[in-house]
Amino acid sequence: MSNKDNFEDEGAAAEVPAEQKDSFRSFISTLAQFSGDLSSLTCPSFLLSSVSLLEYSQYWGDHPKLFASISKGKTPEERLLNATRWFISTLYGSYTSRSTSAGMEKKPYNPILGEQYFAQWTGDEETGDTVLKAEQVSHHPPIMGFHLENKKAGVILEGHCGQKSRFAMPAGIDVSQTGHAILTLPEFKEHYLITLPSLNIRGMVTARPFVELSGTTYIVSSAGLLTTIDYSTRGYFSGERHSFKATLKPINGGSAFYTAQGLWSGVSNFTDVKKNETTLFFDSDSDKSVPPEIKPVPEQGPLESHQLWSSVTNAINAKDFAAASKEKSQIEEAQRVLAKTRKEKGETQADALLVFELITSHEDTNE
Template identity: 50%
Template sequence: MSAANSSVPADQHGGWMSFLKAIASFSGDLSKLTAPSFILSPVSLTDWGEHPEHFASIQAAATPEQRMVVVLRWFIATLKGQYTSRNTSMGSEKKPLNPVLGELFYGSWPATDKRGETKLIVEQVSHHPPITAYHLENKDAGVSVEGHSGQKTSFTGRSITVVQVGHAILRIKRDEGDEVYLISLPKLSIDGLLLGSPYIELTGSTSITASTGLTATINYSGRGYFSGKAHSFNASITSNKSKESLLDVSGTWSGSSVVKAGSLLPLNSVFWDADAIPREELSVKPIEEQGEYESRRVWRNVAEGIRKGDYGAASKDKSRIENEQRQLRKDEAAAGTKHQLKHFEYVESDSDYASLAPAISGLAPTSASYRFKSAAA
């Protein structure tokens, strides 16, 4: 590991090498492996809501084709915040904290003269395996998205591969009936481990398919060992009936992309520029006003330790939280009780998923889901 290129603190190099040896020899899902505090991010639950203006604007598009364009653009716009924000703010990719069962996150983007308020609710609905459910909604615009994401993580010799298990359902309320969009989730490759400067690349492909008979397919590629450009993608919108390509775009999801072909947008026009439109921070209650299981309150001492570089204090409080959770699960088992979800309910078979999944190659025909049940926060 080159000290010049590494983002690992000098006094933590030994711990980093020990962690690499541990993941190389670990059998099974790496999410079960405890990570040292110096590679942790001071956040746990994440979301898709950093561009509420574009999210709300989905409703205003006049035709199904135009609405699919806006949905695709919004989805691409969410990727930078989800997958490179830790790299940007902390110098390299950091492992998010493992949310505890029942952990909650509430936030909102206040109304402006152009849009109504957008609200976000996130809940950790399972710990083993780790699954996060989320609901994002702008009621004034009649647009919402809900879904869940779990992870299956493995080490491939040079990188960590993360298969995101789950899907999202985006819904647009229309006078003629709701439009529904099924969104599949990308695979992640965490590279740069041997240099001590981890970063995320998206791999494979994902799709967005709509009840209107349109599908957007996104193919990801990135910086390889010898060549390639980081965070590259190309995407197309097609009709499910004719398979005719209505739009082709390409570029980088963390930077800019342009229109390469199709009739829906001008040729060579900018499709999305992540650097030109800053992420809009959400509004969250002060920690002292948050409930016991709200995310920033649960992890405040751990987060403070990580930000200050006091990894001993961070590890100590992280262990306290984990031990309390283990005891709580033991107490529930002894009492014959089960953790009750607050905002979501488990659904064995998701009917929206089942109706749209056949349009996406490789998806299972049916899937369980977590359905949003309450707007109370």
């Protein structure tokens, strides 16, 4: 075994709970041998986050003032710049905030079909409220749909997102995000098509996963304008990880009117090309995200994320990983029975929900 292998084993040993080491080694071994989409694999409970992947849709609304400001641009160019700034502001929460706060990325729960998540950001008289509605609309393949809207500002975001993942050497996971978002400004009759970045999850062997972004995403305006955002996992723009460079220009290939670059997880600047002026674009350190308002768990419906996964979350927070695995398995088994019932009887989701409630209620009774 190489020195590098020894170092990685020691790192893993330091992070993995003693009772979970065999499970972790088995998981890494399975990852290395698995071909195809990794979403079907069972992740050790100590590597689970205490949230559902559906909840990640809230990061679109992390900065409600920036979201509302998109429609305040006086020209199509300014509105595209505002949309680009808002989009960059969503990346820190979506892809690296958990690594910053907890020291590592963890796997969220796989949402079940029909799972729902609702959130709201209360604004002032000028900004108005921002409201989010999200639902898991497909389980195989997993796809979530979301709707974010600020009626007062006249800004609407709708879209869907799915993920396909595969093992990548050395000991990492590459995730291709499917789907897109459509940003609409009714006042200007403008639409913006937004594509999603690819994810590279590294640090699996040391049990300290973190996310990098790679490839290129686009924001295409119906006004004939385009933002191209290039991501770097090695920092060839600024010499640091999490770098990006954005170019805003006419879609027909004319000269850029704005550029922006820096760290999507930190500070970035933008340049007005015509004026040759460079100013701050976004700073995730000083412009903190705004937590959404969510109903208390007892007031939520049976398919709302916090209510649905509450038993698993409570076990994870108590570091009772055996109980977490058991509770998670019960929910997933109920989902499999539900899917089979729907397939055999051709029932609607509303009909099948009753079956799900009966199954989970019966399991609770047998505890």
